[in-house]
Amino acid sequence: MTTSANHQERSPHVSVRDLRKQYGGFVALDGVSFDIEQGETFALLGPNGAGKSTTIEVLEGYRDRSGGEASVLGVDPHRGGIAWKARLGIVLQNTGESGDVTVREQLSHFAGYYPNPRNVDEVIVGVGLETKENTLIRKLSGGQRRRVDVALGIIGRPELLFLDEPTTGFDPEARRQFWGLIEGLKTEGTTILLTTHYLDEAAYLSDRAGIIAGGRLIDIGRIDEIGGAEARVPIVRWQDASGVQERRTTTPGAVVAELVAAGGEPRGLEIVRPSLEDVYLELLSANDHSTQELEPSL
Numbered sequence: 690m691t692t693s694a695n696h697q698e699r700s701p702h703v704s705v706r707d708l709r710k711q712y713g714g715f716v717a718l719d720g721v722s723f724d725i726e727q728g729e730t731f732a733l734l735g736p737n738g739a740g741k742s743t744t745i746e747v748l749e750g751y752r753d754r755s756g757g758e759a760s761v762l763g764v765d766p767h768r769g770g771i772a773w774k775a776r777l778g779i780v781l782q783n784t785g786e787s788g789d790v791t792v793r794e795q796l797s798h799f800a801g802y803y804p805n806p807r808n809v810d811e812v813i814v815g816v817g818l819e820t821k822e823n824t825l826i827r828k829l830s831g832g833q834r835r836r837v838d839v840a841l842g843i844i845g846r847p848e849l850l851f852l853d854e855p856t857t858g859f860d861p862e863a864r865r866q867f868w869g870l871i872e873g874l875k876t877e878g879t880t881i882l883l884t885t886h887y888l889d890e891a892a893y894l895s896d897r898a899g900i901i902a903g904g905r906l907i908d909i910g911r912i913d914e915i916g917g918a919e920a921r922v923p924i925v926r927w928q929d930a931s932g933v934q935e936r937r938t939t940t941p942g943a944v945v946a947e948l949v950a951a952g953g954e955p956r957g958l959e960i961v962r963p964s965l966e967d968v969y970l971e972l973l974s975a976n977d978h979s980t981q982e983l984e985p986s987l
């Protein structure tokens with residue numbers, strides 16, 4: 690392998706530096722920087738209005754930026770042509786695929802746009818639509834249509850897949866199935882940029898996350914490190930005669946041993962490790978962007 694090929698292998702699939710976007714006088718992105726490495730799944734998290742869709746749309750080449758640098762698969766998205774687009778998979782929030790064609794027809798049609806598409810049968814099975822392949826898309830349920838969206842996003846065998854709230858409207862079983870599908874794509878080396886309001890989904894699927902609020906990245910890191918070590922300290926909870934007791938401690942086993950030694954089996958004993966959701970809510974309240982959700986949507 691040549692040095693330049695090695696270098697290419699190591700270059701991130703997405704690189705954003707000081708990204709800025711203004712809508713008229715309104716600053717939607719105020720200097721956002723992050724990288725997504727090849728094969729990585731990165732979750733962009735944040736409340737409504739934080740700037741997630743704007744970021745993604747700039748990276749997909751759908752929106753111009755007001756400032757900063759962006760590189761996607763080595764190309765400035767502002768200048769990405771059709772060959773570059775064919776290397777991306779895009780699952781938007783609302784694609785509104787509701788046509789008078791069957792699932793299979795739609796997928797076969799879209800497969801024709803790509804140089805090296807996935808096998809239509811495999812994709813149909815992958816998204817769990819085998820019993821619906823000959824059904825008209827407009828006759829599918831909302832969750833089933835969402836699976837068609839996902840199928841269309843991956844049919845071209847993308848190197849980089851954008852998933853914007855992919856499982857909204859899924860029942861728990863469909864969500865689990867979808868997670869299995871994404872794990873398969875990860876194993877194949879697909880780079881994924883995910884947004885979701887389901888923090889358990891982000892924690893399950895992603896390697897790293899960035900938390901955005903008010904157009905700024907307020908934290909970024911590995912899923913098990915984001916928020917810092919302090920935010921991850923477990924809580925031992927139990928009940929005694931005066932009610933529920935809690936202690937935050939890095940040595941929960943020692944606390945439990947102490948409790949047992951002092952009074953036998955503690956009632957209602959739990960050791961709770963803060964989840965990504967707990968850490969996320971803590972970070973947002975510390976940054977005081979709770980008012981953002983109150984903004985009128987345009």
Ligand code: ADP
Binds near residue numbers: 737
């Ligand atoms: P998110 O995806 O995190 O919910 P968005 O990127 O959609 O956030 O929006 C970020 C901010 O930019 C919001 O305050 C939103 O109202 C505003 N915004 C988004 N699109 C436009 C637009 N086309 N014109 C004006 N303001 C917009």
